Amino acid sequence: MPAQKKFTAAALLLSLAGLSSLCGPALAQPAATPQDTMAQRMQACTVCHGKEGRASNSGYFPRIAGKPAGYLFHQLLNFRDGRRHNVAMNHLVEHLSDDYLREIAGYFAALELPYPPGQPSTAPGPLLARGEQLVRKGDASLSVPACVACHGERMTGALPTIPGLLGLPRDYLIGQMGAWRTGLRRAHAPDCMSAIAKRLSASDVAAVATWLSAQTPPVDTRPAASIQRPLPLECGSDVQP
Template structure:
């Protein structure tokens, strides 16, 4: 009986003392670094912004800083609609959004190998032609005429299209068509997307998603005198 009494007394003592000891421990100090503050971004977009694991959240690492900054502004200002992003950036200043964009633009982790495509050879060929040549009969410029011959983008405002999942590409082209994704007028991507048929979107997305990203994937800078050579006037692309 004495043993049981002592055991109960000891347990009661521990129950009373442990919470006090926990409160007495110094709080863990979280480093106030930009990388630490961007944990909310990498929670979805992956470490260093290399892409989420579910095939929906895109790679943002290495994208041109000007492009990333404008997308953050678009989420904050309602031109792009995704509740989690809109909530995160709702009260962030322009300066902080630029800091976020600059951080991820300077990250260059390796790309994952593209997944094999289930699309037929004819569908992939249709996608290749639209990406590299466009369709003159519909006055549709090639993707490569704006996004660069290697499809890795043109800094500071035009993103690369390689290394992105097929489902993400389909979703974004669909968003341009429906108007749930917008850009500053004139909205050139909306103009292009409005001419795409469902089979065009499937073909382009399938072909792009299966392309290997070149070793030198850093977007070259679009020079001031080259803006006039772009096939469309884009409000989001300004010298």
């Protein structure tokens, strides 16, 4: 081998030896254990439901942070078992066990985060008045109970399974009432919300959704510890999860 090639080869070997001595201790250390918290696992949910599941007062996606764990668990089951239909949600939960769905529900239920302000509304006065009437008093002529009879005087829901209705966008509320009317959204029989939705006209649905979405949430947005039972209508979803 010519002298120049010998020198080049020797220099390369020495360089590799030096790198090995420098990198060896670092390479010998075990790889850092990746973090695996529920917050990290649930980042897929925040793409639609907003940071930490708190959502916003616009758009279509609902807030899930702070909702009763029993309610969230039932909805995850409904998506998994085909009683609710949303391509993304059905796909995300189709292979998850009851125990893991319960863990997800408990994680989001425990988050106490600020609510967004109500949506600005330019709706006419009579529409808002009709919405408030249905929410606070119902309509006996339609056999529609007041929303507050189930969802609480502060409309923040009640443990263990009744959701709050404040902080939800108008479009989402209208969409869900429409889904109950058409059977796209279902709950365990007797499905009380389906019955109520079918008794309301499209105008009444718009009135309720518009009034609710415009409300400023109370200081304490936590679900009530309990609510007077029996409820005005028998609800198959009002059971301990």
